[in-house]
Amino acid sequence: DIVMTQSPDSLTVSLGERATINCKSSQSILYSSNNKNYLAWYQQKPGQPPKLLISWASTRESGVPDRFSGSGSGTDFTLTISSLQTEDVAVYYCQQYYTTLHTFGQGTKLEIK
Amino acid sequence: EVQLVESGGGLVQPGGSLRLSCAASGFTFSSYWMTWVRQAPGKGLEWVANINVDGNVNYSVDSVKGRFTISRDNAKNSLDLQMNSLRGEDTAVYYCARHYSNGLLDYWGQGTLVTVSS
Numbered sequence: 001d002i003v004m005t006q007s008p009d010s011l012t013v014s015l016g017e018r019a020t021i022n023c024k025s026s027q028s029i030l031y032s033s034n035n036k037n038y039l040a041w042y043q044q045k046p047g048q049p050p051k052l053l054i055s056w057a058s059t060r061e062s063g064v065p066d067r068f069s070g071s072g073s074g075t076d077f078t079l080t081i082s083s084l085q086t087e088d089v090a091v092y093y094c095q096q097y098y099t100t101l102h103t104f105g106q107g108t109k110l111e112i113k
Numbered sequence: 114e115v116q117l118v119e120s121g122g123g124l125v126q127p128g129g130s131l132r133l134s135c136a137a138s139g140f141t142f143s144s145y146w147m148t149w150v151r152q153a154p155g156k157g158l159e160w161v162a163n164i165n166v167d168g169n170v171n172y173s174v175d176s177v178k179g180r181f182t183i184s185r186d187n188a189k190n191s192l193d194l195q196m197n198s199l200r201g202e203d204t205a206v207y208y209c210a211r212h213y214s215n216g217l218l219d220y221w222g223q224g225t226l227v228t229v230s231s
Binding site: 042044051061091101103106107 | 150159163216217219221222223
């Protein structure tokens with residue numbers, strides 16, 4: 001199974017500042033035939049189910065603010081929030097869907113300083 | 114509007130069984146793979162199992178293989194998870210989610226809590 005490892009486990013950032021969350025897969029999740037990375041990012045606020053933010057490593061879902069961006073390829077990926085807002089306080093998860101078993105990272109808790 | 118509503122959670126003793134259901138509405142259920150994801154109290158997300166549109170192909174994480182069975186009834190727009198031989202480590206909120214485009218989970222239910230304890 002592919003293991004997804006996020007860093008850091010928790011992050012405290014000031015309002016308006018940049019937040020960066022990293023995700024590393026134990027093997028490449030770049031599919032060579034279509035040059036797509038099978039990596040998604042989810043946001044989970046307290047008491048709510050997760051929400052899909054980004055697919056294919058860098059494609060924002062409809063309605064997701066453009067301060068959220070995803071990057072990376074192969075085994076190393078990053079979620080960046082360019083200017084942190086209060087409503088961005090949440091736990092963020094990466095997920096690979098390259099193999100038949102779609103594993104999540106352990107999550108990164110984002111708080112405001 | 115897409116809606117997924119889980120039911121069937123509750124308190125069960127170790128070794129017992131429980132059947133979860135997920136009622137789907139607002140989309141053509143028979144056109145989508147479906148997935149179960151769980152979250153232990155205070156912990157992260159764990160992908161549990163998924164099933165194809167026809168219900169004849171499914172995958173599950175090793176920790177539930179042989180104990181949990183995922184199934185669906187397209188006529189009733191319903192997804193099930195039969196859980197047998199339950200253990201304390203199965204205690205979690207269980208979410209059903211719609212799966213599209215190779216594995217993206219775009220709609221989630223609110224979850225149902227399963228507690229395995231004596």
